Amino acid sequence: MSKSKVYFSKEISSIKLLELFKLVEKEKSLVGNVCVKVHSGEEGNQNYLHPEFFKEIIDYVRGTVVECNTAYGGERNTSEKHLKLLEKHNWTKYFNVDLLDEFGPDLEVLIPNGKVIKENYLGKNIVNY
Secondary structure, eight states: OOOOOOOOOOOHHHHHHHHHHHTTTTTGGGGGGGGEEOOOOOOOOOOOOHHHHHHHHHEEEEHHEEEEOOOSSSSSSHHHHHHHHHHTTTTHHOOOOEEOOOOOOOOEOOTTTTTOOOOOOOOOGGOOO
């Protein structure tokens, strides 16, 4: 069994994130449309990584930021509210954004040999990536 490589940095920045990504050497495996899943931040909470932090790497991979609506109450539980929050938090200022479940129906994915969960549901736009 081979050992995994782990990369660390004392510097936390957009540039350093891109440098670490390049060390992983996965660029050639990114073909077609690339999606980047982030947490866009809850309303009133500033404890999330802001879009500026991801700018270098998302631009580098020519990615689209993807999110899904939440199953709980708040400002991310409907597409309309979620899109407004994405704009308020500047995600749409820097990136193309795709709410994977903005329009239904969800995509049902079977989980072969699942012990508890036999299927899962994803936003249907996942097939674009």
